[in-house]
Amino acid sequence: MGQARRCRRVGxxxxxxxxxxxxxxxxxxxxxPAATEGRGLTAWAIVGASGGVGGALADVIAATxxxxxxxxxxxxxxxxxxxxxxxxxxxxxxxxxxxxATGLLHREDRQPERDWRQLDAAWMAENFAINTIGPALVAxxxxxxxxxxxxxxxxxxxxxVGSIADNRLGxxxxxxxxxxxxNMLVRxxxxxLARKNPAAVAVTLHPGTVDTGLSKPxxxxxxxxKLFTPAHSAAQLWRxxxxxxxxxxxxxxxxxxxxxxx
Ligand SMILES: NC(=O)c1ccc[n+]([C@@H]2O[C@H](COP(=O)([O-])OP(=O)(O)OC[C@H]3O[C@@H](n4cnc5c(N)ncnc54)[C@H](OP(=O)(O)O)[C@@H]3O)[C@@H](O)[C@H]2O)c1
Numbered sequence: 730m731g732q733a734r735r736c737r738r739v740g741x742x743x744x745x746x747x748x749x750x751x752x753x754x755x756x757x758x759x760x761x762p763a764a765t766e767g768r769g770l771t772a773w774a775i776v777g778a779s780g781g782v783g784g785a786l787a788d789v790i791a792a793t794x795x796x797x798x799x800x801x802x803x804x805x806x807x808x809x810x811x812x813x814x815x816x817x818x819x820x821x822x823x824x825x826x827x828x829x830a831t832g833l834l835h836r837e838d839r840q841p842e843r844d845w846r847q848l849d850a851a852w853m854a855e856n857f858a859i860n861t862i863g864p865a866l867v868a869x870x871x872x873x874x875x876x877x878x879x880x881x882x883x884x885x886x887x888x889x890v891g892s893i894a895d896n897r898l899g900x901x902x903x904x905x906x907x908x909x910x911x912n913m914l915v916r917x918x919x920x921x922l923a924r925k926n927p928a929a930v931a932v933t934l935h936p937g938t939v940d941t942g943l944s945k946p947x948x949x950x951x952x953x954x955k956l957f958t959p960a961h962s963a964a965q966l967w968r969x970x971x972x973x974x975x976x977x978x979x980x981x982x983x984x985x986x987x988x989x990x991x
Contacts, residue, residue: 773787
């Protein structure tokens with residue numbers, strides 16, 4: 730598809746403004762974003778910037794000089810409260826990208842299922858609230874804020890275990906199912922996005938197995954070279970994001986740029 734190849738890739742800034750970038754990156758890091766943050770600038774918004782991968786992604790993007798708005802529960806955005814999502818995005822405009830880096834796999838008193846006898850309605854609902862419904866509500870308020878004309882991206886972190894085709898091990902029922910549903914939602918949103926903002930793309934991304942709080946209890950059998958630092962995963966993901974074209978719209982991609990089968 731020549732058209733896709735000819736169009737500018739999403740990581741490219743049409744009007745680089747490095748000084749503004751540094752200012753805004755720091756403003757976002759300090760706490761709630763200023764009301765003007767991102768307005769008229771080619772800013773990136775990271776939802777879940779308090780997390781391992783989300784924080785590293787914010788750092789990687791800020792290091793390029795691009796403005797970064799760091800959103801999380803610390804700045805008042807809670808995925809279970811749509812009003813807080815709407816309020817976080819209300820002051821933003823002309824965004825170059827939005828990355829949803831939130832996620833839930835376990836809590837102190839809750840582990841992913843290993844057996845169907847462990848299925849529990851409340852835990853399943855919590856997985857879907859954080860891994861599926863929250864990111865969808867972010868999309869609802871963030872997609873209209875993507876810049877028009879120049880390329881832009883909406884990316885939600887999913888997981889390879891959310892691939893039905895790749896599921897040979899079983900287990901982690903609620904997490905897997907919530908990520909499958911996330912992939913479907915982003916695919917559906919991407920089709921709508923292509924009509925409403927043809928320069929934008931929406932994808933889900935698998936960050937690899939990353940040394941964060943989310944993976945901590947499950948790292949025992951991971952070979953050291955397959956356990957990424959958050960900084961390494963973020964650098965890989967940023968490379969993938971920068972290379973996105975319209976041909977990728979609606980698909981799931983891994984940290985190495987490979988498409989993950991649904
Ligand atoms: N780490 C891995 O090996 C791995 C592998 C495959 C996929 N992933 C995916 O990558 C993404 C990032 O994971 P990570 O490893 O960086 O996990 P992490 O360090 O545990 O970060 C999780 C993030 O989600 C946020 N979050 C949870 N509940 C929230 C809520 N109700 N409202 C707002 N934010 C909420 C957390 O915010 P607080 O700081 O406020 O708790 C935190 O920012 C997730 O989608 C995960 O499924 C990770």
